[in-house]
Amino acid sequence: MLRDITLGQYYQSDSVIHKLDPRVKLITTMVFIISLFVVDNFIGYLIAALFLTMVIKLSKVPFKFMVKGMKSIMILLMITVVFNLFLTPGEPLISVWKLTITKEGLRTAVLMAVRLTFLIIGSSVMTLTTTPNNLTDGLEKLMKPLKVLHVPVHEVAMMMSIALRFIPILLEETDKIMKAQIARGADFESGNLIKKAKSLVPLLVPLFISAFRRANDLAMAMEARCYRGGDQRTKMKPLQYKKRDVLAYTTVAAYLVVCIVVGRILPGMFSA
Amino acid sequence: MGIINASKLVFEYIRRDEEGNVEGITRAVDEVDLDVKQGQFIAILGHNGSGKSTLAKHINAILVPTEGTIWVDGKDTKDEDKIWDIRQEAGMVFQNPDNQIIGQVVEEDVGFGPENLGVPTEEIWQRVEESLKAVGMYEFRKHSPNKLSGGQKQRVSIAGVIAMHPKCIILDEPTAMLDPNGRKDVIRAVRALNDVEGITVVLITHYMEEIIHADKVFVMDKGHVEMEGTPREIFSQVDKLKSLRLDVPQVTLLAHELKQGGLDIPEGILTTEELVKALERLK
Numbered sequence: 001m002l003r004d005i006t007l008g009q010y011y012q013s014d015s016v017i018h019k020l021d022p023r024v025k026l027i028t029t030m031v032f033i034i035s036l037f038v039v040d041n042f043i044g045y046l047i048a049a050l051f052l053t054m055v056i057k058l059s060k061v062p063f064k065f066m067v068k069g070m071k072s073i074m075i076l077l078m079i080t081v082v083f084n085l086f087l088t089p090g091e092p093l094i095s096v097w098k099l100t101i102t103k104e105g106l107r108t109a110v111l112m113a114v115r116l117t118f119l120i121i122g123s124s125v126m127t128l129t130t131t132p133n134n135l136t137d138g139l140e141k142l143m144k145p146l147k148v149l150h151v152p153v154h155e156v157a158m159m160m161s162i163a164l165r166f167i168p169i170l171l172e173e174t175d176k177i178m179k180a181q182i183a184r185g186a187d188f189e190s191g192n193l194i195k196k197a198k199s200l201v202p203l204l205v206p207l208f209i210s211a212f213r214r215a216n217d218l219a220m221a222m223e224a225r226c227y228r229g230g231d232q233r234t235k236m237k238p239l240q241y242k243k244r245d246v247l248a249y250t251t252v253a254a255y256l257v258v259c260i261v262v263g264r265i266l267p268g269m270f271s272a
Numbered sequence: 273m274g275i276i277n278a279s280k281l282v283f284e285y286i287r288r289d290e291e292g293n294v295e296g297i298t299r300a301v302d303e304v305d306l307d308v309k310q311g312q313f314i315a316i317l318g319h320n321g322s323g324k325s326t327l328a329k330h331i332n333a334i335l336v337p338t339e340g341t342i343w344v345d346g347k348d349t350k351d352e353d354k355i356w357d358i359r360q361e362a363g364m365v366f367q368n369p370d371n372q373i374i375g376q377v378v379e380e381d382v383g384f385g386p387e388n389l390g391v392p393t394e395e396i397w398q399r400v401e402e403s404l405k406a407v408g409m410y411e412f413r414k415h416s417p418n419k420l421s422g423g424q425k426q427r428v429s430i431a432g433v434i435a436m437h438p439k440c441i442i443l444d445e446p447t448a449m450l451d452p453n454g455r456k457d458v459i460r461a462v463r464a465l466n467d468v469e470g471i472t473v474v475l476i477t478h479y480m481e482e483i484i485h486a487d488k489v490f491v492m493d494k495g496h497v498e499m500e501g502t503p504r505e506i507f508s509q510v511d512k513l514k515s516l517r518l519d520v521p522q523v524t525l526l527a528h529e530l531k532q533g534g535l536d537i538p539e540g541i542l543t544t545e546e547l548v549k550a551l552e553r554l555k
Contacts, residue, residue: 133376222384226436234393
């Protein structure tokens with residue numbers, strides 16, 4: 001159950017999307033997220049959906065892997081939908097007791113749900129098709145100008161990649177500790193929220209201890225392999241833009257233009 | 273002087289209370305002398321807390337001796353300027369495979385060491401390919417380490433060390449967390465490195481079966497080197513090994529018991545074949 005979070009999990013495959021430069025994928029994801037907030041009509045979302053479907057098809061990652069990531073934000077999604085549905089003022093559609101669903105509310109709620117779903121799936125595509133190391137390489141390279149401002153870019157990138165590498169290991173460990181404690185009569189399921197939270201304390205303590213021990217071991221292993229910061233390091237897979245990356249950038253630029261035109265300029269023209 | 277040379281090596285763990293006052297001192301390694309020649313296969317034996325892991329960490333300059341000196345390929349580990357050369361020449365493989373794999377893909381992890389050394393990109397790829405082939409993990413190069421078995425992960429760790437082109441490789445209980453099959457694979461890979469590539473191997477273990485092919489065995493207890501010699505010399509002293517709380521391979525134990533029972537067979541039998549031959553000679 002804990003292993004269902006796909007965010008930060010790499011899906012091995014040999015597609016065009018996998019081969020793209022991580023910088024392209026990072027920027028594309030950012031553009032995609034921006035585009036979701038630029039458009040606010042259904043045609044715009046249709047274009048976004050088409051773009052997303054195309055990318056998913058190209059990535060050869062089974063769709064169910066992306067949906068898995070959705071489960072973790074389901075509650076957030078629900079809250080957003082419910083609030084938008086009932087609290088947006090406007091023309092009443094259905095009225096039950098004190099709650100009124102307005103036409104505008106329904107519209108915003110649906111758009112908001114679609115927006116959030118696309119956002120999660122969109123970023124899942126990036127993390128599923130890019131190895132975390134690749135991703136942090138991309139981030140490191142994109143952020144490199146910040147080094148002038150004494151931002152420890154390499155260190156942050158290294159920390160991120162380690163954190164990502166240990167997510168599945170620590171999840172497995174959590175699962176193991178939970179099972180061990182359930183076997184000894186611990187109860188994680190029943191009771192109210194406070195009781196449930198309290199029952200997590202005996203789970204977190206061993207988990208933290210183990211995480212620190214692992215961190216200690218890993219630091220030693222890294223030093224034993226001559227790790228001494230980013231200065232003299234070379235790269236096994238240096239980032240170089242290829243033809244397909246240029247093509248991808250062009251496609252993304254075209255997509256953004258279409259989104260802006262359809263989402264902002266066209267409706268304005270019609271209403272004017 | 274050999275590749276690894278220690279003279280009167282002492283290491284003390286100092287326990288402190290919350291104010292930083294010394295509460296107690298534990299001598300983990302006590303006056304150890306060591307001389308390892310290039311190309312040897314050395315095994316260090318000892319039960320838990322005998323100081324064998326602490327000793328291993330000295331060879332890689334992770335720990336610096338409290339007293340005495342250790343030279344790796346003629347370089348003193350106390351010399352701060354030489355520390356990275358020492359770590360490149362004496363690679364180290366640890367016990368827990370999960371806690372020493374940094375890469376998310378097998379080949380990226382093997383490339384981590386050479387990257388740190390500043391090796392040019394094309395050469396890194398070449399080294400990664402060679403190293404993965406040397407441990408028989410080449411076909412797994414694109415896999416995620418999380419999906420490998422313990423033995424496979426440990427072989428990836430070994431490849432990661434070989435890719436740095438060390439003269440010597442120290443394995444700190446590499447098989448302790450593995451199942452018997454994984455254990456066999458790892459030991460086979462280590463022996464191949466020693467035989468084919470001529471890399472000096474220091475294997476720290478408490479599995480007796482793993483040391484019968486070693487050139488020289490050191491048995492440690494309470495920080496001291498208690499016994500030193502070829503596996504045959506070590507295993508011919510079954511009673512002493514038992515007093516150090518170490519197990520003896522079953523064949524050796526059986527031969528020892530038979531000898532004590534009055535049969536005329538030599539001490540220090542290491543393999544089933546040897547015992548069979550010795551018994552046939554009796555007829």
